[in-house]
């Protein structure tokens with residue numbers, strides 16, 4: 069049994085993340101709530117310089133508010149050819165409020181700009197990229213219990229494909245599967261995603 073108790077909050081307002089987290093926590097016998105259950109809470113300022121720092125900021129803020137253990141996920145897309153961008157700015161790449169479709173358009177526009185400026189570069193649709201997910205678990209006092217990170221490699225294609233998932237999933241193609249993240253069901257995504265990798269490491273850390 070994991071040392072989490074029955075009351076745990078995931079410090080996210082992202083419905084896509086929750087759709088993935090819920091079954092993975094339920095499989096461990098843990099029912100979770102999220103910030104979607106508390107619509108009146110003010111936004112948390114995510115001003116860390118790393119995914120790990122932002123995950124801890126979100127987890128701590130909510131633990132201090134509710135006095136229960138909290139898990140937070142800070143994640144994003146890192147594209148080699150863009151120097152790791154959008155990285156920790158993934159959610160607000162095209163400005164605020166966060167807009168998945170606008171972020172995807174901006175990603176393609178930035179890659180197209182690169183292609184124009186160096187015609188010898190490989191086509192943008194083959195840009196190697198990585199999804200990264202940092203997860204922080206803090207106790208009811210906001211102290212870190214575990215901090216883990218997972219990643220998943222793919223390439224960016226030039227047209228969105230698929231209807232599942234969220235965020236950059238329609239542009240994130242996994243050559244080994246011949247599909248984008250958005251062409252995977254939630255269960256399939258949960259077998260290999262950065263989020264699933266990070267959560268696997270969390271279970272491992274907690275079982276020691």
Ligand SMILES: O=c1nc[nH]c2c1ncn2[C@H]1C[C@H](O)[C@@H](COP(=O)(O)OP(=O)(O)OP(=O)(O)O)O1
Nearest residue numbers: 080081082141142143144145158159234235236237
């Ligand atoms: O599996 C993923 N599939 C596609 N896109 C993804 C994924 N994982 C993160 N992403 C993108 C979406 C968002 O642009 C940013 C996360 O930003 P991030 O601040 O961690 O989440 P968020 O603001 O949407 O919700 P919250 O902070 O309430 O958890 O990276």
Ligand SMILES: [Mg+2]
Nearest residue numbers: 082114142159
């Ligand atoms: Mg956020």
